[in-house]
Amino acid sequence: MTARRPAPPRGLFEDAFWRHLGEGRMCLQRCDDCSSVRYPAAPCCPRCGSEACTWAPVAGSGRVVSWTRFHRQYFAEMPPPYLVVSVALDEGPMVVGNLLGDQATDPAIGAPVRLRLQTVETAAGRLDLPQWELAAAEDTAKTEKR
Numbered sequence: 001m002t003a004r005r006p007a008p009p010r011g012l013f014e015d016a017f018w019r020h021l022g023e024g025r026m027c028l029q030r031c032d033d034c035s036s037v038r039y040p041a042a043p044c045c046p047r048c049g050s051e052a053c054t055w056a057p058v059a060g061s062g063r064v065v066s067w068t069r070f071h072r073q074y075f076a077e078m079p080p081p082y083l084v085v086s087v088a089l090d091e092g093p094m095v096v097g098n099l100l101g102d103q104a105t106d107p108a109i110g111a112p113v114r115l116r117l118q119t120v121e122t123a124a125g126r127l128d129l130p131q132w133e134l135a136a137a138e139d140t141a142k143t144e145k146r
């Protein structure tokens with residue numbers, strides 16, 4: 001059974017972000033002039049001001065920068081408790097999502113995580129939601145070798 005979730009709000013420039021997730025990968029805007037990767041999507045580069053960019057896939061790995069556990073129910077589809085993490089992607093930008101797995105254990109700051117797309121039903125239709133899971137030991141070794 002597909003999980004039901006509230007429809008995430010969409011920014012003005014995020015259609016391509018969600019379309020790529022629907023194709024099974026996370027892509028972010030990479031500036032054609034200075035190569036910086038940005039999130040959320042924007043009409044120009046916050047670093048150099050260029051309007052030229054390309055949607056490029058990211059590795060789908062990063063580290064926990066911060067986290068919180070929700071104990072109060074805000075959405076009917078999301079009974080507490082659940083964890084929300086801020087993740088610094090290997091490419092630089094920070095993203096926010098749920099941490100899947102054990103909801104009772106505090107994640108460590110700096111813990112390596114990897115992207116896992118979760119197909120959910122929302123009032124706006126089916127979509128692939130970017131979620132995070134703690135990386136296994138062999139994934140960590142791979143990440144640290146780079």
Ligand SMILES: [Zn+2]
Pocket residue numbers: 031032033034035036045046047048049050
């Ligand atoms: Zn730039």
